[in-house]
Amino acid sequence: MSALFLGIDGGGTKTAFTLVSDDGRRLARHEATTSYYVEIGFDALRALLRDGVQAALAQAGVTASDVTQAFAGLPAHGEDSTLLGRFDTLLAGVLPRSAVGNDMVCSWAGSLAGSDxxxxxxxxxxxxxxxxxxxxxxxxxxxxxFGDEGSAHWLAREVLALFSRMTDGRAEPGPLVGLVRKHFGLQHDLDLCAAINGGAARSEFAQIARLATAAATAGDAQARQLxxxxxxxxxxxxxxxxxxxxxxxxxxxxxxxxxxxxxxxxxxxxxxxxxxxxxxxxxxxRTPRFGPELGAALYAARLAGQPLSPAALARLQD
The missing domain is CATH 3.30.420.40 (ATPase, nucleotide binding domain)
Structure with a gap:
């Protein structure tokens, strides 16, 4: 039987489970919601991972013992040393051979196919x-x-800040104003405060970043500058x-x-x-060779000491 590698690419918006074989076949893919523990809590995160693994294995018609190595890259891993033990045991009892790290590793392993x-x-x-x-x-x-510069959450915050400057006269109004009003269904501009202070989830708030692209495409120079x-x-x-x-x-x-x-x-x-x-x-x-979903599986193969061959990588890319 081929060696099987399960990659779990976590994120603030979605979590993807991908099972690949050592000869470069994609055997299963399952998608779930955010795996950001700050937003959903550790109990929900543990259940999400368990259910996602089971769904991916069922798709492929294999069992946990068939998986040579699994790797879960999760957001916020390593950002609180007191929680490392809880992260490390998230897949205990679910997969016999697994490791947990930060989701940044999935992106690196995928986009550069594990090269320097x-x-x-x-x-x-x-x-x-x-x-x-x-x-x-x-x-x-x-x-x-106080960070995440260049991210969707950062862009969303900057979009709303620019909207506030435009609507109260600190900046020249541009197409962004109408886009924000439409997005939130604002009757009055200050109603934006209530819409934001109502407590949108982190992943939902980040979606506002798309308005920067829409406004820039519509000719808004200030949105373009963001x-x-x-x-x-x-x-x-x-x-x-x-x-x-x-x-x-x-x-x-x-x-x-x-x-x-x-x-x-x-x-x-x-x-x-x-x-x-x-x-x-x-x-x-460089244009990414693979996305982080496959990157997680490729990193699992590397952890097992069985990195995929150039032929297997080429098959994955087809």
Missing amino acids: GISLVAGTGSIAYGEWQGRGARCGGWGEV LVRAGDELAALAAGIARSLALAPGQAVDVSYSGGVFASGDLVLGPLQAALARRLPGAAL
Whole structure:
């Protein structure tokens, strides 16, 4: 029987379970809701992981004992040392051979197929992870209160701040005003306070970021500038990784990316590439080879000491 690797890519919006074989066949995929423990709690997180694993195994017609190795990359892992024990046991009794880490690893393993370089994640939150000659480093991922620059949550906050400036005369009004009013169904602009203070979930709040792209596409120069700033903030994360890994100035290094913010396409990728040229000469921005869902499974294979062959990776890409 082929070796089987189960990857769990957690996130602020969704959690994906992907089972692959050592010869590059995708055997199952299951999707669930957020796995951000701060939002749903550890009990719900444990149940979500258990149910998701069982659903993926049922799809493939295999049992937990058939899985060679599993890896779960979860948001906020490592950000409270007192909780590491609780994270480490989330899959106990569910899978006999498993490991838990931060979801940034899924993005790196997928976008760069496990090769040296830097991965930028800009989804609900933002973070970067890189590996170079056996060393690894993390940058960012400090959370929405005082970090997560360049993320969807950060962009959403900046969108609302710009709307407030536009509507009370501190900034020239642009297409963003109408988009925000329509999105929230505002009868009066100040009703936005009630809409936000009502306590939208973190993942729901982050969806407001899409209005920056819509407004920029409609010709709103100030909204466009928010996306330029996002690109620069994400380039700063890459530069931080390069410093932590002690890369030589001008060292050629691949930088790739994942996350919903990049759905804005060139509106973010263009500024990111320009900012990388300033902050990290030698960096080459690469289109992701795989997404973080497959990245989680690829990392599981690596943990098992059985990284997928070039032929298997090519089959996954077909």
